[in-house]
Amino acid sequence: MKTPLIAENDVARQSVFAGTALFNDGIDARFDRMTRLAQQTFNAPFALVSLIDHERLLLKSRQGLDIQEIALEHSFCRVAIRDSVPLIVEDTLNDERFSTIPLVKKAPHIRFYAGAPLHTASGQRVGALCLMDSQPRSFTDAQMAMLCDMAGMVEELIQTDIGNRESQTELATALRKSERRARLVIEGTRVGTWQWNVQTGETVFNERWASIVGYTLEELSPTSIETWLSLAHPDDLATSEALLKAHFAGETESYDCKARMRHKLGHWVWVHDRGQVFDRTPEGEPLLMYGTHADITDEVAAQQALQASRDELASLLSNMPGVTYRCLPDDKWTMLYISGQIDRISGYPAGDLLGNTRISYAELIHPDDAPFIDKAIAKAKRLNESWHLEYRICHRDGTWRWVEERGNWVAGDTKHPKIMEGFIVDITREHEARTQLRSHHDALLLLNDIAFNPFETLDAKIQHALLKAKQYLGLDLAILSQIEGDVYTVRWVDAEVDAGIHAGQRFTLGHTWCQLLFSGERKELFIANVPKSEFYSHPCYQAIPLGAYVGIVIEAEGQVFGTLNFSAAHTRSAAFDESETLFLRLLARWLSDTLANSLSSERITKLMAQLPGIIYQYRQFPDGKAVFPFSSPQIQDLYGLTSQQAAQDASPVFKAIHPDDLEHVAATIAHSASTLEDWHAAYRINTKDRSYRWFAGQARPEQLADGSILWHGYLHDIHEQELSRKALERNESRLRGLFEFAPIGIALNDLETGQFIREALKKSLLSAIIRLSSTA
Numbered sequence: 001m002k003t004p005l006i007a008e009n010d011v012a013r014q015s016v017f018a019g020t021a022l023f024n025d026g027i028d029a030r031f032d033r034m035t036r037l038a039q040q041t042f043n044a045p046f047a048l049v050s051l052i053d054h055e056r057l058l059l060k061s062r063q064g065l066d067i068q069e070i071a072l073e074h075s076f077c078r079v080a081i082r083d084s085v086p087l088i089v090e091d092t093l094n095d096e097r098f099s100t101i102p103l104v105k106k107a108p109h110i111r112f113y114a115g116a117p118l119h120t121a122s123g124q125r126v127g128a129l130c131l132m133d134s135q136p137r138s139f140t141d142a143q144m145a146m147l148c149d150m151a152g153m154v155e156e157l158i159q160t161d162i163g164n165r166e167s168q169t170e171l172a173t174a175l176r177k178s179e180r181r182a183r184l185v186i187e188g189t190r191v192g193t194w195q196w197n198v199q200t201g202e203t204v205f206n207e208r209w210a211s212i213v214g215y216t217l218e219e220l221s222p223t224s225i226e227t228w229l230s231l232a233h234p235d236d237l238a239t240s241e242a243l244l245k246a247h248f249a250g251e252t253e254s255y256d257c258k259a260r261m262r263h264k265l266g267h268w269v270w271v272h273d274r275g276q277v278f279d280r281t282p283e284g285e286p287l288l289m290y291g292t293h294a295d296i297t298d299e300v301a302a303q304q305a306l307q308a309s310r311d312e313l314a315s316l317l318s319n320m321p322g323v324t325y326r327c328l329p330d331d332k333w334t335m336l337y338i339s340g341q342i343d344r345i346s347g348y349p350a351g352d353l354l355g356n357t358r359i360s361y362a363e364l365i366h367p368d369d370a371p372f373i374d375k376a377i378a379k380a381k382r383l384n385e386s387w388h389l390e391y392r393i394c395h396r397d398g399t400w401r402w403v404e405e406r407g408n409w410v411a412g413d414t415k416h417p418k419i420m421e422g423f424i425v426d427i428t429r430e431h432e433a434r435t436q437l438r439s440h441h442d443a444l445l446l447l448n449d450i451a452f453n454p455f456e457t458l459d460a461k462i463q464h465a466l467l468k469a470k471q472y473l474g475l476d477l478a479i480l481s482q483i484e485g486d487v488y489t490v491r492w493v494d495a496e497v498d499a500g501i502h503a504g505q506r507f508t509l510g511h512t513w514c515q516l517l518f519s520g521e522r523k524e525l526f527i528a529n530v531p532k533s534e535f536y537s538h539p540c541y542q543a544i545p546l547g548a549y550v551g552i553v554i555e556a557e558g559q560v561f562g563t564l565n566f567s568a569a570h571t572r573s574a575a576f577d578e579s580e581t582l583f584l585r586l587l588a589r590w591l592s593d594t595l596a597n598s599l600s601s602e603r604i605t606k607l608m609a610q611l612p613g614i615i616y617q618y619r620q621f622p623d624g625k626a627v628f629p630f631s632s633p634q635i636q637d638l639y640g641l642t643s644q645q646a647a648q649d650a651s652p653v654f655k656a657i658h659p660d661d662l663e664h665v666a667a668t669i670a671h672s673a674s675t676l677e678d679w680h681a682a683y684r685i686n687t688k689d690r691s692y693r694w695f696a697g698q699a700r701p702e703q704l705a706d707g708s709i710l711w712h713g714y715l716h717d718i719h720e721q722e723l724s725r726k727a728l729e730r731n732e733s734r735l736r737g738l739f740e741f742a743p744i745g746i747a748l749n750d751l752e753t754g755q756f757i758r759e760a761l762k763k764s765l766l767s768a769i770i771r772l773s774s775t776a
Helices: 010-017 029-041 141-163 168-188 207-212 225-231 234-248 297-319 342-346 370-383 428-451 458-473 513-518 539-543 578-609 634-639 643-648 651-655 659-675 719-741 758-775
Strands: 046-053 056-063 069-071 087-089 112-119 125-133 192-197 203-205 255-262 268-280 286-295 322-327 335-338 387-394 400-411 418-426 477-484 487-494 506-508 524-527 548-556 559-568 614-620 626-631 679-686 692-703 709-717
Touching (some): 029 141, 029 286, 234 268, 342 418, 370 387, 370 400, 513 548, 626 651, 659 679
Antiparallel strands (some): 087 112, 112 125, 192 203, 477 559, 548 559
């Protein structure tokens, strides 16, 4: 046997209604006044009076709900009448008793319910006065008390109908009591009431209606619709009129308008004006209309402040350089909120991403970046920490943008306890700048390796440079040519063995790609994809079909030396970037300087080879170490020491000095170093043929920043002169001895004056003797 849904005192309840019309089908107009009043008082979309008849629920009055009967097992009332206190459900989705019933799951999607049980005189609970809303809401104790008062009014009607024994006087008394209680309820809610005869314009306001605008009712008397019109804000009259016409035409169930009214003190107050036509003329025109005024000035001010705050926040967010977002931690990054700046980064408006309307944010992320992003987010969720990521997203135009994201976890709801909040900034320019900077750095490091290589010969240096540059550019062939007239000579080349080109090969300049560098004002060419360039139809391409080509004119000492060329049979996937072109230009400059230095050095070397002595630089460091940073090739003939060896250590040079002269040489060097005076010395050197020869040296000192002294000097052979000088000194000494001990006198007179010329005689005789002794 099926168990009744409402078993408690069911028989007694049925007997209460026996002989009445309460359970007859159809709406009872007596209860409509109560439900309309409740609907307006509590600003609720739905208001009902329901009665329970065995296992069915009968709606005796309903406002906002187009249903005559509800199955008892799917109703709120079956629970409401179990207790004498009101049943309040602030959110039906959070109440397992009601979350699955049709009224909640389907239209009208009830989210809020408040029901006060209706009692008979004997205490039987026979139904409920109900309020419902499609939005969750709270219900205060004061509102609960007012609902119970209104339920009491309904109970009086029910009890009157049930008793059916009271006289018309008793019924009138009950109605007066009900009206009095209604007035008390209205006064308790501090709501202004109004009654308007639409046809005559006559109005009836209560005291609260007048006090909302700062007046007493006496000050406003006599009242009419003009009283309201004179106080209403002019800008709100058109809206109010449109809403009234819609209600009069039956388009809306009630009139509902928020408008401003002028206060006695001159400021404007906001009122919530609600009303309904209760009577119409025989022609169907509106006759009597009843309604309420509620002061909502504080509420509007709060809403305006909230809206201003939202507008300020929206303005702040719109002016921020990045995107703020809130999303679910699912596979699609379902966006709950995302600021409008996403349009600048992705090309999609925010509405397209909200709730994955047209595209999900996850679809924008680069496939190569998605795995590490998912891993980082999962780790951050596990450790409940923030994250900082850089990755690529696809713009609507198909390009990739680099973004930086910083995010954190915030509390969500029961389904998603944690949700993601963060900030996304477009860093494409910064990322490209960093990439370019790294490329520049790599290029400069390579140039540094080329410029400061350990190779000594020009050939080795240039071969090293061509190899490194070719590898850096990813091309097949590197050539440094020399051009003389119309002849193109391959001076240095780096290529595969089977490339068919080698150093020394000669070509007519007009048969090479280099002709392009001399056919106009251009001195460099960077062609990543020759078939798609302007040179595709050029004869040089027809003769030598290259995929990529680089050519730069090389100058040395102000004259064209040749060209630096790189090429490949294949095309490049991208154009030569700024780092590559900078590298090539700097490499060309280094090659120009290297060639110029080589030519200059070769020329100087040839000139120095003709000098009879040695040109040198001698450097003495504060710690006593000494080197010859530069010395002409003759140093090897003298000391058996190469210029490179002398540049490392000067001590072998000093070991070759005659022991008797070494102290003197050291003293003169020390004196020159301390005074920075020019150095002069003559001394003997043990040459490589193991004999000592006389040399004379002179140099000018220079003090360097590190405290060392650098002499720039010249050393030459004076052996023959020194021997002659010493012989002269010896002969002069002997002659002086002859003069001093000779027994005869020797005199020389001037022919004109007759004077003796002693000194001239001595010098003349001395010269003669020297000549005789030298020939002896």
